[in-house]
Amino acid sequence: MFTNQVGLSILFYSQYGSRRFMYYLYSIRKEDFTNENLANRYTDEAMAGLLIKVTDVMGYSYKIGNHYIPQDLAIELPQDDVEGKKTNGKSGATYQIKQDTYLEKIVELRAYTDFLALFGQSQNGLAQIEGRAKFYLFPYPFRFFGSKRVMGQLEVVPSISPFVNYSKFDDKSKYVNLNTIADYRFELVEKRFLTMGLHLEAFKWQHKNSPVSISLYGIVDYNLTQTNFGTEEQPDEVTIKALKYGGGIHLNVKRFNNFGFNYKFEYSGFNYLDFNGEAKLEDENKKTKLPSWIPVAKHEAEIFYHPNGNPNQAIFTRLITYNDAGKSNNQAFYQFQFGYKFSIGSRTVKQVSE
Helix, strand or coil: CEECCCCCCHHHHHHHHHHCEEEECCCCCCCCCCCHHHHHHCCHHHHCCCEEEHHHHCCCCCCCCCCCCCCCCCCCCCCCCCCCCCCCCCCCCCEEEEECCCCCEEEEEEEEEEHHHHCCCCCCCCEEEEEEEEEECCCCEEEHHHCCCCCCEEEEEEEEEEEEEEEECCCCCCEECHHHCCCCCCHHHHCCCEEEEEEEEEEEEECCCCCEEEEEEEEEEEEEEEEECCCCCCCCEEEEEEEEEEEEEEEEEEECCCEEEEEEEEEEEEECHHHCCCHHHECCCCCECCCCCEEEEEEEEEEEECHHHCCCEEEEEEEEEEEECCCCCCCEEEEEEEEEEEEECCCCEEEEEC
């Protein structure tokens, strides 16, 4: 038996497939060797250095418009040949992979609520909706630091994900009070009702024999918060805008195929000064009341479960903490979310033998 330790990218298979090799693991012997010389020659130790070029075992061709990226897709080749025999020794077998949707992107939707808001412990969104679409850029795996077998694989800029989040706040607590911004500036971050941005996965490491993957990412998003210059009966709403950018680390752990854990640590900052020019947001000296930079340290831990092992659906619970990382401020707020997520256009692949 031979196996590979670094994943194969169909996107660059024609260019790089001939450079990938499968390594010897072990042999299944149906009978003992009677020739002592052959028995010594074909031991596992003697064959440990054998390699098989991947392109000698499998080829890949595609039609125009069907060169998709089945990320993390495992395909098992049938044992029958084109004549239905239980071996491929006499003739090769050709299999066609058909795709009904665009695999370059997977759309994930979430709907959830915040327990802390339901019980009146926080001013987080009562109901929230989140959408994310994943586009693959360079999902080509490399040997990690040149290791051939044991160190796993590394991907550089494998994907980018646009996302949007909408939060529904209680009508009495959704506004930011600008008169207290000097002391409670973190309220601008806490009461964002709309967030739109991009999540760029810069580096990703994983090993085929390990349920753990680690990635470094960058993030940039545009945020909206509301303030009210009128009364509760006759509101005069003004939308406060901000640009956030930063980076973080993402740890993903899977238990079998139906249960997993995500942890993210992110350091970023919010710029309010350069994106708000309304006169109502200025003080008596014609200067904006909004801060120019709010550094934030964010921790996020999520546990999810796929009912019936279906990767397109999951029930999840997520705890998020936001801490003001400024030198003179230690404000923080927390979110404890519970909800449901499902995917649209997720890897629906058919295998048809010819």
